[in-house]
């Protein structure tokens with residue numbers, strides 16, 4: 001197995017992204033998904049409006065105190081702010097590392113149950129990643145999705161295929177100098193209990209790291225982005241926040257190598273407040289491994305902000321974003337006081353979510 005040309009840089013970027021007290025802002029919604037968000041505040045899904053919204057996020061002064069990296073959609077990586085300065089420059093000025101979603105979305109997985117998918121985008125990925133690097137990106141994201149069903153999903157086939165895809169992606173982008181964020185999301189859809197989620201998630205994450213071993217992925221130059229270990233959205237037995245925190249840490253300890261510098265959770269449809277409270281409790285829980293435990297939230301960082309912005313209120317939008325970023329930064333140190341920052345309790349879960 002050849003060594004990575006970029007080894008030292010990959011390790012440095014990964015530790016910068018995983019530095020204590022900071023997390024990642026996920027703003028890589030596809031054009032279709034961001035359209036749904038904009039529609040919820042009555043704003044049309046045009047390139048100008050997407051630019052105005054994301055430009056508002058990336059000029060929030062002081063955001064870099066809480067946010068280490070931002071994941072962009074390809075359009076944004078190559079876009080300039082309304083004032084003419086490239087979006088990448090705006091992020092760099094805040095001390096935020098630009099990242100890029102490189103997967104090409106989910107496709108049905110032939111031979112599996114009809115809810116199961118594979119994540120596409122491996123063809124030409126080394127070359128695409130090199131172009132993104134030249135444009136200023138230093139890390140990447142690839143989201144594989146697994147679902148738990150009463151009929152026995154995820155199947156062995158889906159676990160193997162999605163783990164392999166994540167490892168192939170990780171190796172490919174490392175070849176071009178990008179730190180891979182490895183995201184095996186387990187959807188909240190379903191009525192399974194938290195123990196079943198834990199068992200499935202352990203199996204999935206272990207399989208991911210076995211595939212990384214086969215592909216020679218440099219683990220010190222990666223981050224893991226899992227879902228939290230929660231019960232299905234339709235499960236009648238609701239776990240307490242303490243139970244979620246403890247079982248999530250247990251799942252991570254059983255499956256994530258200590259050489260991974262950081263685990264950055266996705267919010268997956270949790271409300272803004274729940275996402276902060278669970279993260280905070282995880283950081284109060286005794287744990288054996290030293291990975292930094294933080295966030296890479298999309299909906300749980302942007303929900304209140306989008307509502308405050310409403311297409312024109314720059315200052316209000318930025319204030320709301322900064323409040324959630326600060327709250328989650330505190331939660332990543334176990335120092336968050338629930339309710340100390342404005343937030344929303346609105347559940348952000350939607351069945352069969354695509355990004």
Ligand code: 13P
Nearest residue numbers: 026266267268297298299
């Ligand atoms: P959510 O936090 O909204 O789940 O999004 C994070 C993400 O990047 C999903 O791929």
